[in-house]
Amino acid sequence: MSEEDVLRRVEASREHMVDALVRMLRIPALGPMNGGAGEGERASMVETLLNGFDRVYRVDAADDVPRPNIIARKGHGAKGTAWIVTHLDTVPPGELSAWESPPWEPRIVDGRIHGLGAEDNGQALIASIYAAIAVDLPPQPRMGIGLAIVSDEETLSVKGIQHLIDEGEFSADDVFIVPDWGLPDGSLVEVAEKHLLWLGVTVHGKQVHASRPSDGVNALRVGSRLLVELLDILEERYGDEDPSFSPEASTIEPTKRDPTVDNINTIPSRDSFHLDIRLLPRYDPHELISLVERTAEERAREQGARAEVEVVQLTVSGRPSDTGHEAFQALARSIRDVHGVEPRAVGIGGGTCANFFRLQGWNAYVWQSSEGKVHQPNEYCLTENLVDDAKTFALALSRLCR
Numbered sequence: 177m178s179e180e181d182v183l184r185r186v187e188a189s190r191e192h193m194v195d196a197l198v199r200m201l202r203i204p205a206l207g208p209m210n211g212g213a214g215e216g217e218r219a220s221m222v223e224t225l226l227n228g229f230d231r232v233y234r235v236d237a238a239d240d241v242p243r244p245n246i247i248a249r250k251g252h253g254a255k256g257t258a259w260i261v262t263h264l265d266t267v268p269p270g271e272l273s274a275w276e277s278p279p280w281e282p283r284i285v286d287g288r289i290h291g292l293g294a295e296d297n298g299q300a301l302i303a304s305i306y307a308a309i310a311v312d313l314p315p316q317p318r319m320g321i322g323l324a325i326v327s328d329e330e331t332l333s334v335k336g337i338q339h340l341i342d343e344g345e346f347s348a349d350d351v352f353i354v355p356d357w358g359l360p361d362g363s364l365v366e367v368a369e370k371h372l373l374w375l376g377v378t379v380h381g382k383q384v385h386a387s388r389p390s391d392g393v394n395a396l397r398v399g400s401r402l403l404v405e406l407l408d409i410l411e412e413r414y415g416d417e418d419p420s421f422s423p424e425a426s427t428i429e430p431t432k433r434d435p436t437v438d439n440i441n442t443i444p445s446r447d448s449f450h451l452d453i454r455l456l457p458r459y460d461p462h463e464l465i466s467l468v469e470r471t472a473e474e475r476a477r478e479q480g481a482r483a484e485v486e487v488v489q490l491t492v493s494g495r496p497s498d499t500g501h502e503a504f505q506a507l508a509r510s511i512r513d514v515h516g517v518e519p520r521a522v523g524i525g526g527g528t529c530a531n532f533f534r535l536q537g538w539n540a541y542v543w544q545s546s547e548g549k550v551h552q553p554n555e556y557c558l559t560e561n562l563v564d565d566a567k568t569f570a571l572a573l574s575r576l577c578r
Contacts, residue, residue: 219244251320256349263329300355307569366542368523399447454525494534
């Protein structure tokens with residue numbers, strides 16, 4: 177089959193792709209850490225779309241609820257596999273009043289498909305399925321085609337991509353496209369990531385009546401001072417920039433804060449806050465952790481309190497992926513042909529499944545067309561991005577595998 181045939185097949189699937197995405201978005205897929213019942217029901221729906229593959233099977237991970245991971249393969253006898261890796265799960269919707277329509281009731285308005293998970297990662301998940309279906313492989317393909325549709329990406333990835341790596345689903349002969357980040361014009365391909373570090377800091381004080389604060393230790397007051405000081409120290413110590421990354425500097429942001437007391441007239445004995453840190457690879461994340469631990473312990477002790485620091489997640493960045501590799505070249509050429517832009521390699525602060533492959537020494541490339549609405553109320557993707565990204569993936573797979 178010609179490349180023109182591949183593109184025609186994808187275009188002919190336009191309405192089916194939109195319908196499949198809308199149906200999928202109606203099914204919540206929150207992992208247990210995010211207060212949900214898991215990705216099982218959504219996975220079952222996605223499996224019904226996987227027609228025309230040689231093998232479709234599950235490699236589920238055990239958890240409070242089963243965590244589904246779907247594998248779909250085609251191409252007998254190939255030495256390696258060209259994979260597209262997407263994820264089933266979403267983040268929680270956040271403040272529901274900020275949504276113009278319910279998060280799990282998708283709607284199409286002016287070429288936009290609205291709904292929680294539309295762009296992260298529904299657009300890429302559906303696009304990759306129809307791209308792979310559009311490519312017929314010869315009896316002896318250069319590479320096989322594989323889809324890995326995983327759980328747990330929005331939290332730790334232990335039950336998702338790491339589980340598949342541990343189970344031996346991939347090899348050193350494989351290459352990986354991970355459509356989980358991009359720009360509206362599709363001009364950037366992510367080839368490197370920062371270290372990803374989540375820290376939890378808990379301050380323990382002494383609870384008393386709010387009218388007699390000197391009898392206790394206000395954990396919220398101690399924790400607030402500590403938070404401000406930590407931000408000043410870390411931003412100064414880790415403030416270098418690297419123009420090969422976007423954004424160029426490390427980012428250190430306070431995010432989640434736990435409740436203290438239920439009433440106003442009680443001094444809280446406990447305050448807990450969290451930091452989301454994306455650290456340039458030149459820095460040692462373990463050194464940062466030690467600095468936070470020392471600072472928290474010293475400042476809390478000075479005020480009669482006690483502090484604990486928890487490493488909630490640490491993902492060390494792997495080596496950058498090779499821009500001279502045939503997989504990068506095939507993807508870049510396909511981006512040029514479909515989107516009419518010259519792609520450029522870049523590093524990012526976001527954490528994706530690609531870094532897990534890079535830690536194994538394998539090449540992985542992160543790309544999609546993105547309107548930048550991920551993790552926001554009223555998330556949406558463009559119908560044109562859905563279709564054009566499917567065309568891009570289909571061309572890249574055809575060029576790598578046929």
